[in-house]
Amino acid sequence: MRPEDGNAILAQLRSFQDMFAKGVGIVAPWHVTDIALVAHELEVRVDLADGVITLACPKCQAPSPVYDRGPERRWRTLDDYMFKSFLVARPVRVRCAEHGVHRAEVPWAQAGSHFNYHFQALVMQKAQNAPMAVVARELREHDTRLWRIVTHHVNDALGRLDLSGVRRIGVDDKSYQVGHKYLTVVADLDTARVVIFVTVGRDGDTLRRFRDHLIEHGGDPAAITQISQDMSEAYASGARKYFPDATVIFDHFHVIKRMGEAVDKVRRQEQHEQDILRGTRYIWLKNATNLTQKQLSRLTDLSKLNLRTVRAYKARLDLQDIYGESDVRIADKLLRRWYYRATHSRLEPAKTFAYTIADHWHGILAFFASRTTNGLLEGLNSLIQATKAKARGYRTADALKSIVYLIGSALVFNLPILYSE
Ligand SMILES: [Zn+2]
16 A cells, blocks of 8 residues: 555545544543544544533442553454554543542443444344354454453343243254253243243253243243253253253154154165165155255155165154144044054164154143144254354354344344444
8 A cells, every 4th residue: 555545535534533442332431532444444542521520430330530541451342444444542441439540431332342332233243144263264253252242242132132921832952062962952832033041951950940030031931831851851951950840742843753763764674675765865854855866856756666774764754744634633633643653663773763752642742732842942943053064163052142132132232233244
């Protein structure tokens, strides 16, 4: 860049200095004193207006006399003209009559942050749509510092979360690392943006932690009428213990998925004898409507053969059909019939799964009365999965927890709205 270009840019920025100041969060008694280019970085110099002798005590907000000024500090702000841009100011300490000497807050950033609120808002916006490593590269910052922004605002917003209206919840686990580590996600099934709780693990204690979280945020465990979940004993026992008034509903997505796993087991056993089954895994797992033309014709051909896999597959379709039923009594009858056939099928994985169904009969039928499912939560899973697949940034459970809240919750962040990037 030629020096005269830099000068032109500075002249332009200085010409609307006051407007510019508001755009980066500088309000009275602070004001912009100068804008300068220093080593290819834009520095917006900020100071207290002349004659200001008191600022609010950070503890009690009482106007307190200025005590001293610290050395200059920099806060990263939104870039201008592609320059990495910073606010530069000398922090002020005040002496409160009651609380003594403390650093006064600045209007453009919370204490301890290296970024102004506008830059933080940009990070939150970008983190919803792209892996943090990508965001970090784009914004020319280290991703650890950006994660700190996200976790700060998620925790801050969680402090204001009101769960007093929650009645129906969905509980689901989500693996977050090779090595079988899990998060449990709890969703409010009556709101559009569903996530209300995220915690590490998927054991019996997870629902106790959710109960505590619910109470802490104005909710009432006794007001929870339905809990939709998979058939794991950990969640079921947690539900009985901590939400004894709620009806447990076994989510039909999970039931079908488990039956799909049984089909897959049958196929894996059978393909030792039947070479024709090799490479057909997805054909049996997916629904026919999601198959390619080629897969579909393969399925049609295979279906004509006398294979155990075909019988297991048909049992899965039958089970799926039952879920189309809206009358509980009819569903109960159909499910009994299905159970009888599955347990007499001589397909071990299907039999084993049928026994699991029998053990969870009540919660499976509860679906037909309520039609409550974790569908919204499932949708969220694929969204997170898509973000995760692209990301290497989820090194810790805390980071992933924050992303799940960021993408899936209705948390309201205390940040300025950015009209453009
Ligand atoms: Zn004070």
